[in-house]
Amino acid sequence: MTAAGTLTPPASAAAPATGEGLRVRGLRVAMGPLPIVHGVDLAVAPGEILGLVGESGSGKSVSLRAIPGLLPPKARIAGEVLWNGRNLLALPPRALQQVRGREVAMIFQEPGLALNPVMTVGAQIDESLQAHFPRLGRAARRERAEQLLAEVGIPSPRERLGSYPHEFSGGMRQRAMIAIALAPGPRLLLADEPTTALDVTVQDGILRLLRRLVEEHRMAMILVTHDLGVVAETCDRVSVMYAGRVVESGPAAGLFAHPRHAYTAALLGAMPGEENEGGRLSPVPGTPPSPLRMPPGCAFAPRCTWRMAGCEAGVPALESVEPDHLAACLAADLLPPRWMEQER
Numbered sequence: 001m002t003a004a005g006t007l008t009p010p011a012s013a014a015a016p017a018t019g020e021g022l023r024v025r026g027l028r029v030a031m032g033p034l035p036i037v038h039g040v041d042l043a044v045a046p047g048e049i050l051g052l053v054g055e056s057g058s059g060k061s062v063s064l065r066a067i068p069g070l071l072p073p074k075a076r077i078a079g080e081v082l083w084n085g086r087n088l089l090a091l092p093p094r095a096l097q098q099v100r101g102r103e104v105a106m107i108f109q110e111p112g113l114a115l116n117p118v119m120t121v122g123a124q125i126d127e128s129l130q131a132h133f134p135r136l137g138r139a140a141r142r143e144r145a146e147q148l149l150a151e152v153g154i155p156s157p158r159e160r161l162g163s164y165p166h167e168f169s170g171g172m173r174q175r176a177m178i179a180i181a182l183a184p185g186p187r188l189l190l191a192d193e194p195t196t197a198l199d200v201t202v203q204d205g206i207l208r209l210l211r212r213l214v215e216e217h218r219m220a221m222i223l224v225t226h227d228l229g230v231v232a233e234t235c236d237r238v239s240v241m242y243a244g245r246v247v248e249s250g251p252a253a254g255l256f257a258h259p260r261h262a263y264t265a266a267l268l269g270a271m272p273g274e275e276n277e278g279g280r281l282s283p284v285p286g287t288p289p290s291p292l293r294m295p296p297g298c299a300f301a302p303r304c305t306w307r308m309a310g311c312e313a314g315v316p317a318l319e320s321v322e323p324d325h326l327a328a329c330l331a332a333d334l335l336p337p338r339w340m341e342q343e344r
Contacts, residue, residue, distance in 0.1 A: 021045040021220055022067070022188055026079040029062050029071065034291050036062050038244045039079070041318070044220045044237070046187070049211065051235035051252065052224045053267070057288050059244040060224045064190050067222075068100045083188065102132050105186035109193040111173040115165040121149070121176045122161030125183050132184040148179040153209060171202035178209065189214070189221040195230065207234045228271045232256060240264045243289055243299035246318060250325035258337040260327035262306040265335050298329070306331040 022044050029037035037059045044050040052060045065071050067081050067088065081088040083104065088096060108114040116124055125145040129136060136144070142161070149157035152175040165173055174194060181189065191210065195203040211234055214221050223235060231238055231252060239249040240261065248261040259265040266284040286303035289295055295302050297312035304311070308330060316328040329335075 020084055021048075022222075023082040024063075024067065024079065025082065027063060027066060027081065028078040029059070029066050030076045031072075032074050032076075036244055036291055037066070040241070040244075040246050041249075042222070042239055042246070044188075044222055046218045046220050047214060048237065049214055049221045049223055049235045051231035051238045052222055052241060053226065053228060053231055053238060054241035055226060055284075055288050057243075057291075058241040060241045061192050063241070064192055064222060064224050065106075067190060068104045068106060069096050070100075070106065101128070101186070102184045103186055104188045104190065105181035105184070107174075107178055107181050107189060107191040107194045109196055111170075111177040112165065114177055115173060115180075117165055120162050120164055121168070121179075122163075125149075125161075125180050128180055128183040144183070145179075148182055149176070151182070151213075152176070152179045153205070154179070169202075171198055171205065174198065174202075174206055175209065178206075178213075182213070187219055189219055191221065191223045193224055193226070196225075196227075203230075204233075210234065228256075228267060240267070243294065244291070245299070245315070245328070246326075247300070247329065248327045249318070250322070254322065254325055256338070258335070260321045260325065260332040260335055261300075261329040262304045262331050262335065263300045263329075264327075266303075266305075268338060304331075306334065 022042070024040060024042040027037055027040040028035070040059070040063050042050065042052070042063070052064065054060045062071065066075070066077050069088065071077065077089060079089065083099070088099060091099065115121070119127075122142070122145050125148060126141050129141045129144060145161055146157045149160055154160050154172060154175050165176065168176060189210070194210070195206050198206065207230060210221065210223070213219065223230070225231060235252050237250065238252050238255050239246045240263065241247065242263050248255065248259065248264045255264065256268065259268055270283050284303060285305075289299055289302070295312070297314055298304070298316055301307050301311040310330055316330055318326045318328040321327045321332045
């Protein structure tokens, strides 16, 4: 581990990939001596939304914030974060800062905390434009700021440039924060629970906005959420995290139709929705383990109704169970498709 907080990748680490998009390989994060994330692999292509799902404490937000280097100084990071072939973890701080914002933008859960309360929204967009496009004139910046507010669906954008964050509703504050994130023209959006604090109607509007922006601008996006309904509505692919590891990953439609990890199946069984309306709805038993007291073998085994001999012998490997579908579960071949489970 280096003094700067970044672990040097092992000599056996794969060479950086070429081509567009984001590929995270073997990401490990420790907060001081405490391991939080254990060898996470993620990939997302331009025009695609990857949902990163899990309960609180699963490591999904820590993994997301490690990508642009937004973890606290005590965090120690290992692995590779390959963005268009460059390993962001190997960049010096100044170069990483240039990538952050200009190419990679973050959308936070609480816009009220992320936005500056004493600056107008227009001034905050202008500040971002000045930082990344220093040769852009004042009139051009104002025109661009107005275009951004219109693009994210804020009515009367010219007038609202002079408004302060507290003068917006919660949903409009989130739209304003998205406009600020879009100002430099990033190619990768990282959204950390962007709709959690919003009511269902407003949430739906924000999700539709993000989907449209990704499609129109051919951006790649990772959406962190604990809400599987959000994933079903918005995401192309899903990676499910538990206790700091990805335990299942695949296309959203296939994973929802036939989960191949017992934890994913339990999450789906606890999700209210049309598929199981009137049927059995059971919460996931127990609670996630503490990083201080991880169980042996599969971390989900103490809560798992499919537990079998061997689950506690070692951590199951993430293996292919179908084309483009990975799972780390000894019961992967035993778990039924959801339609069969609902008819039982």
